[in-house]
Amino acid sequence: MPKPLTNAVRRVLQGIWRSRHSWPDRLNAVADGLLSRAPDRVLRGLDRAVLGGGARIPGPAQAPDTDIRLYVAPANFAGQGGQWARAVSRHVPGAGAVSMGFQGAGAFGFRADYPVDKDVYLYSGSWQRRQLRAVSRGFTHVLIEAERPLFGTFLGSVEREVAALARSGVRAAFVCHGTDIRLPSRHARTNPFSPYRDGLLAQTPELERRARENRRVLDRCGLPVFVSTPDLLLDVAQGLWLPVVVDLERWKRSNPALTGPRPVVVHIPSKAIIKGTDLVDPILTALHDDGLIDYRRVEGVPSGDMPELYGSADIVVDQFRIGSYGVAACEALASGRLVVSDVSEQVRAEVEAATGLALPIVQATAAELAEAIRRVVADPGHYRQVAEAGPRFVGEVHDGRYSARILAAHFLSTGA
Structure with missing residues (x-):
């Protein structure tokens, strides 16, 4: 069979398989019965037809020896x-x-x-x-x-x-x-x-x-x-x-934040629209151009390189559209960096009610970001203490x- 035709047939088979959630219950029941009783060689043949024979098929997951x-x-x-x-x-x-x-x-x-x-x-x-x-x-x-x-x-x-x-x-x-x-x-x-x-x-x-x-x-x-x-x-x-x-030991840094004359501000827009990069990037660029901060926008960084990246920063500007905090903010907190983000009152209240701890993320909307950064630059000693609360918070709430x-x-x- 010519290769283009093989690929076309494969795409059709994949589309049929993907649509199983929309099949009538009776048809799904018939498919379940056929798949559950089909000999292994038949399923392996279907695998070759649908996958093309190139994918590695692992053995089944092994359960731990625990209760x-x-x-x-x-x-x-x-x-x-x-x-x-x-x-x-x-x-x-x-x-x-x-x-x-x-x-x-x-x-x-x-x-x-x-x-x-x-x-x-x-x-x-x-x-x-x-x-x-x-x-x-x-x-x-x-x-x-x-x-x-x-x-x-x-x-x-x-x-x-x-x-x-x-x-x-x-x-x-x-x-x-x-x-x-x-x-x-x-x-x-x-x-x-x-x-x-x-x-x-x-x-x-x-x-x-x-x-x-x-x-x-x-x-x-x-x-x-x-x-x-x-x-x-x-x-x-x-x-x-x-x-x-997050793994607190992996993210732990020995250098404290906000000790230099010009803070390094990092923004890592893994998903720029969700993070609100369009809102904050012009503001941070203007502060950089004014000489107030050293602004670095970083994208496409592999997970293994992130601890070193955070360790080079003083301030991590997280997200300004969702109103919450997640893995990236926790990693920055664990690194002892000052995190600035727009986190809703509902999220902050839920965290404090559940844990008894205040979330150590500096609150700012995008409209308030420039002034928030200026306050940090004017009083680095106070905000260094806020940054130092990050690893303690992660150790209590996010270490597993x-x-x-x-x-x-x-x-x-x-x-x-």
């Missing part, structure tokens, strides 16, 4: 699936955890215990069936990230997966990461700087549709729900905050112990 065996999958966004899994293994007695993450082009190198090629995750029937069996038989709990299916297209939907796991005695819960559940229409109503206003983000209609559908999935499943950042509690009222986790306690109390314990 409680947690499987965290399938996204590992910002490395958080892996971090939550390690937190459970380290801090929950009698528990072990394994993280899985699908990986493809453009990944930033976040480590999962069990990485799987994205096309294998989506289209390999042999991997999907073996993985379903391994999780059903080997694990006691699964934490499903971002409402995404654990086994690609194999059962057609995450709801069907939850039902299949429940029949095997495996308990499930969801953890929402951000855009999977944040409702753009709600955010735009309550935040004047929302990236979902005024056509700033072309994907807004699709994000709205997806968030609404994911919310319906959560409601229909009726399982425990966790959220990675406190602002998401506005979208998932029944949710529990599961703080993101707090998150492990939340999972143990509300999901992993036998009485939860």
Whole structure:
């Protein structure tokens, strides 16, 4: 068969597989039966047809030898699936955890215990069936990230997966990461700087549709729900905050912030529209041109280079459209840098109510940023103390112990 035709057929097969979530229940049931009973050689043949034979198909995930065996999958966004899994293994007695993450082009190198090629995750029937069996038989709990299916297209939907796991005695819960559940229409109503206003983000209609559908999935499943950042509690009222986790030792720096004559200000727009780079970049550039700061806008930095980058800065300017804080801010706090960002009163109140600690991020909207920076330059001693509170805060809230306690109390314990 000519190669273009082979590729065209492969794309058709992939499209059919991707559309399983929209198939009628009766058709999905027939597909489930055929896939579950098909000989391995048949599934391997389908793999070759759909994947082209080039992808490496790993063996199934191995469960830990513990009483409680947690499987965290399938996204590992910002490395958080892996971090939550390690937190459970380290801090929950009698528990072990394994993280899985699908990986493809453009990944930033976040480590999962069990990485799987994205096309294998989506289209390999042999991997999907073996993985379903391994999780059903080997694990006691699964934490499903971002409402995404654990086994690609194999059962057609995450709801069907939850039902299949429940029949095997495996308990499930969801953890929402951000855009999977944040409702753009709600955010735009309550935040004047929302990236979902005024056509700033072309994907807004699709994000709205997806968030609404994911919310319906959560409601229909009726399982425990966790959220990675406190602002998401506005979208998932029944949710529990599961703080993101960073490795404090990896980010620890020996040089204190704000000791030089001209502070180095770093802004790292991983997603420029979401971060509000269009709002703050002209302001910081003007302050740089006035000689007040040394401004550095940095993009496309691999995860492994970030600790050194933060260590070279005095001030990290984070985000000005979402109203929350996440992994990047926690990493900067752990580095002892002064973080300036627009964090809503709701988020600050949730953090303090849950932990008893004030969030040590200097508050500023984009309109207030220039004046906030000028105050820092005028009183570096005071703001150095604020920066020094960052590692202590991360050590109490974001080093994994707090998150492990939340999972143990509300999901992993036998009485939860």
